[in-house]
Amino acid sequence: MLTRRIIPCLDVTGGRVVKGVQFLELRDAGDPVEIAEAYDQQGADELTFLDITASSDGRDTMVDVVRRTAERVFMPLTVGGGIRVVEDIRRMLNAGADKVSINTAAVSRPEFVNEAAERFGSQCTVVAIDARQVPGEQRWEVYTHGGRKPTGIDVVEWANRMESFGAGEILLTSMDRDGTKDGYDLALTRAVVDAVSIPVIASGGVGNLEHLYDGFTTAGASACLAASIFHFRQHTVQEAKQYLQGRGVPIRMV
Amino acid sequence: MIAIIDYGMGNLRSVQKGFERIGFAAEVTADPARLLEAQKIVLPGVGAFRDCIHNLQQGGFVEPILQVIAEGRPFLGICLGLQLLFTESEEFGLHKGLGVIPGRVVRFPEGMQEQGEKLPVPHMGWNQISLKAETPLFNNIADGSNVYFVHSYYVKPDDSTVVAATCNYGLEFCAAIRKDNVMATQFHPEKSQGIGLQMLKNFAEMNG
Numbered sequence: 334m335l336t337r338r339i340i341p342c343l344d345v346t347g348g349r350v351v352k353g354v355q356f357l358e359l360r361d362a363g364d365p366v367e368i369a370e371a372y373d374q375q376g377a378d379e380l381t382f383l384d385i386t387a388s389s390d391g392r393d394t395m396v397d398v399v400r401r402t403a404e405r406v407f408m409p410l411t412v413g414g415g416i417r418v419v420e421d422i423r424r425m426l427n428a429g430a431d432k433v434s435i436n437t438a439a440v441s442r443p444e445f446v447n448e449a450a451e452r453f454g455s456q457c458t459v460v461a462i463d464a465r466q467v468p469g470e471q472r473w474e475v476y477t478h479g480g481r482k483p484t485g486i487d488v489v490e491w492a493n494r495m496e497s498f499g500a501g502e503i504l505l506t507s508m509d510r511d512g513t514k515d516g517y518d519l520a521l522t523r524a525v526v527d528a529v530s531i532p533v534i535a536s537g538g539v540g541n542l543e544h545l546y547d548g549f550t551t552a553g554a555s556a557c558l559a560a561s562i563f564h565f566r567q568h569t570v571q572e573a574k575q576y577l578q579g580r581g582v583p584i585r586m587v
Numbered sequence: 588m589i590a591i592i593d594y595g596m597g598n599l600r601s602v603q604k605g606f607e608r609i610g611f612a613a614e615v616t617a618d619p620a621r622l623l624e625a626q627k628i629v630l631p632g633v634g635a636f637r638d639c640i641h642n643l644q645q646g647g648f649v650e651p652i653l654q655v656i657a658e659g660r661p662f663l664g665i666c667l668g669l670q671l672l673f674t675e676s677e678e679f680g681l682h683k684g685l686g687v688i689p690g691r692v693v694r695f696p697e698g699m700q701e702q703g704e705k706l707p708v709p710h711m712g713w714n715q716i717s718l719k720a721e722t723p724l725f726n727n728i729a730d731g732s733n734v735y736f737v738h739s740y741y742v743k744p745d746d747s748t749v750v751a752a753t754c755n756y757g758l759e760f761c762a763a764i765r766k767d768n769v770m771a772t773q774f775h776p777e778k779s780q781g782i783g784l785q786m787l788k789n790f791a792e793m794n795g
Binding site: 373403408409426454 | 598
């Protein structure tokens with residue numbers, strides 16, 4: 334049986350891992366390559382790097398981080414942040430990334446997702462969606478530019494459209510929950526899981542292990558992404574997996 | 588020397604670094620003549636079948652690949668590199684493959700379910716393999732090991748005796764084949780942590 338994936342996420346800027354609360358208050362959490370190796374040892378199923386600077390010189394730094402990481406860990410690696418043209422994807426894949434996640438550029442020009450999928454395959458084309466709930470309603474709006482810019486696009490419709498453009502996976506972040514430790518937005522995640530046929534990664538808001546369980550069961554996510562609970566050593570990936578296995582979630586134990 | 592065929596598709600660096608990690612040099616090459624000088628050959632691959640077979644043809648790789656296989660040199664296909672060995676694929680219309688293994692490459696059916704949840708396609712993540720046949724590739728690999736998959740299509744060999752391992756995802760599909768000196772996996776050994784590195788080691792240590 335396919336196991337559910339635990340994906341530690343490393344927000345990287347200037348070659349360092351940081352973690353903010355709703356994209357503010359950045360705290361230094363260490364060297365990305367060392368942290369990647371630690372998660373590898375703990376049995377993480379994949380790793381995601383998000384380049385939160387995404388300026389052009391920042392991207393060179395990121396390519397280097399990916400290259401050094403891929404020499405030391407042999408597990409799937411996703412890179413996002415500032416992926417705007419086919420050449421950005423090629424550089425990341427050549428450095429050793431397996432997938433790239435496309436966010437703002439997909440909204441600016443949806444055909445880019447199609448070009449990426451045709452050139453490199455759907456399996457490496459992840460579309461990242463930053464979502465905020467429309468106040469008082471059971472629907473969500475797509476935001477871009479690190480969660481600052483509303484687009485007026487409905488999240489569920491957007492997820493469907495991105496699937497039809499060749500996205501192989503959706504990385505779905507609740508901007509309302511990100512950094513709050515209140516748990517994933519389960520209604521949002523479930524709505525997208527039910528709407529598409531590709532895997533959905535839940536993201537934004539994990540504060541404890543039960544939140545991971547809820548993400549897999551109540552929301553039906555294929556993978557759960559988390560940052561703070563692992564970075565600040567509240568839990569190891571192994572502890573999270575033992576907990577989930579104990580509650581009957583299919584998990585890969587190492 | 589282990590040659591990794593570079594025909595312009597995807598991440599080859601991980602395969603090369605995987606061999607280096609376990610103490611074997613591997614050369615990524617876009618030169619078909621280098622294949623004929625190699626003791627062992629790896630055909631990796633991600634992307635679409637049609638583009639990959641086209642690139643192999645344009646790069647002049649088809650004849651050298653068929654030659655090294657016919658000569659009995661150890662050959663490892665990974666993911667699309669498994670599918671390319673087959674007669675034909677249904678991905679984006681019907682396309683001819685290398686024809687080394689008789690059979691067809693087909694898509695997972697729509698609407699697969701497990702325990703009330705639909706099964707997404709691509710099949711992406713860690714799943715268990717059941718070992719079905721003896722092959723040096725699986726030395727020191729336990730039955731039921733978790734390996735990393737990412738694919739929407741799978742292979743259906745005409746001759747079931749080539750199946751070396753299977754996996755379950757809505758249905759039981761062929762996860763690895765072996766036929767004489769040819770071995771190939773639908774999963775990614777280079778992304779399957781220690782278990783995958785063990786398989787690369789097994790391949791590197793085979794007598795060529």
